[in-house]
Amino acid sequence: MKLNKRVLLMGLSLSVLSTMSFAEQASNAQAVFNDAYQNYLNAVKTKENMQQAAEQAYTLGKAVYGDNSDNTANLAINYAKSINGYGKKWIEKRFSLYQQAYTISVNNHGNKSLETVDSLVGMANFAPSAQKADYYLDQVIAIANTENKPKFLADMKLEAATILANKFSYEKYREAKNYLEEADEYYQANLPKNSVEQIKADFLMASFAEGRKRYDHAIERLNRVVKVFDENLSYDHSAELTAHSRLIGLYEKKGKSDEATKHCIAIAKMVPWKESQEQTPLYRVEPKYPKNKARFSKDGSVVMEFQVDESGFVKNPQVLSSEGGLAFEKSAVEALAQWRYAPKFEHGKAVAATSKVQLDFKIRR
Incomplete structure (x- = not known):
């Protein structure tokens, strides 16, 4: 009996030590x-x-x-x-x-x-498919509907519209559009124009309008975004930069280059031009692939030097080198002449600057 008791006591002692060790580990x-x-x-x-x-x-x-x-x-x-x-x-x-x-x-x-x-x-x-994405978002909207919080419901509809538009627009265009319009209706009635939610809705509404070639409506929405930042912020914002950039393309599509120029200059003031950088086009027209080259699956490339004038127009494009023949050169020059850039600024004033670009023509095989 005594032996058993000692064994029992020893077991209890080891158990305590083991428990303390586990607690320390945790x-x-x-x-x-x-x-x-x-x-x-x-x-x-x-x-x-x-x-x-x-x-x-x-x-x-x-x-x-x-x-x-x-x-x-x-x-x-x-x-x-x-x-x-x-x-x-x-x-x-x-x-x-x-x-x-x-x-x-x-x-x-x-x-x-x-x-x-x-x-x-x-x-x-x-989600791996549009159907799956729509299924999950239907659940989100159903849950939001039970919360009795109109803004939360609108936010979830905007979220759903954004996902469907950005990733599954071909299959779920109508669903995305309906969600967006319902969210936008709530925001316009209940939130100020400078709210983050309204700005996001304006961007997406502009995208839908542009996709349907309703350029005036897209321009109206993006100008609202620009106005919000001009009136409410003393610093530049990436969303403002994006709105200016998209407006350039929209005004060019409408044939209103003078209006586009205002936004080219606005971007130039926002983003300082560096001597070491190649200027990035804010609006570009893709060159047409020469038919005789495409027929025989011929590739080509053209390197050009040009000036960006004080208004962001391309001037005096010159071919520095090319591969594939004169047809590629002609197509490249014609396209480049329609591009728009942010002009270089020096001492607070727009000035002309020289830049280069290479256009590659490749047939997908």
């Missing part, structure tokens, strides 16, 4: 995760190494919190959003992470819960 794992998560937050602020930091936080957090924790779902979403690769591998990786988060949220909160919305939107964004 504490250490939590501390390591906390450091990794802080590193991720820092990466988000600096916008450097986000994907690596998010992956590490996700891996460590999953070990700490387990496969079925809301924390793990959130870390999976963070990781998916931070991935910057665009190949098939990364598209599938994003979808898998959002799917994992969705499964966790459904198990913990139900398939009609608000907690599933982020992962549903993510799955729609990286």
Whole structure:
């Protein structure tokens, strides 16, 4: 009996020691995760190494919190959003992470819960087909409808319109258009013109209008965006730059080069011209492939030097070298003459500058 008692006491002692060791290990794992998560937050602020930091936080957090924790779902979403690769591998990786988060949220909160919305939107964004994307977005809208929050519903419709328009416009054009118009109607009635949501809607409405060759309506929407930034911000913004750039193309399509010039100059003031850089066209017309060259699958290239004048027009294009013959040269010069650029600025004034470009003609085989 005494021996048995000693054995029992020894077993209890080892059990206590084992429990303390496990607790210490868990504490250490939590501390390591906390450091990794802080590193991720820092990466988000600096916008450097986000994907690596998010992956590490996700891996460590999953070990700490387990496969079925809301924390793990959130870390999976963070990781998916931070991935910057665009190949098939990364598209599938994003979808898998959002799917994992969705499964966790459904198990913990139900398939009609608000907690599933982020992962549903993510799955729609990286869905393998338009039908799948539409299916996930229908669920998002259904959930938003139950929340009795009109702005949230409008935001989800804008999100759905953006995904369908950008990735599945051919198959889901009508659905995207309907979502966008409903969101835009709410924003125009309830939000100021300088709201982020209204600006996003204006951009997308302009894209739909341009796609249907309703250039005047597209111009109206983008000019609204430019006006918002001119009246409300003392600094330049990438969205303003994009609006100016798109307006140049639209005005050129309407044959209103003078109007386009205003936006060429606006961009030149926003983006300082550097001596070492080649100027990038804001509006370009693709050269026509010479029929006699296309008939015999002949490739070619043309290098040209030209001036960008004070208004952003191309002047005096000269062929420096070419391959394939005079037909390519003629086509390249004719196209280049229609391009528009932001002029170079010196001491606050637009001046002419010399630039170069190479146009390549290649038959797809």
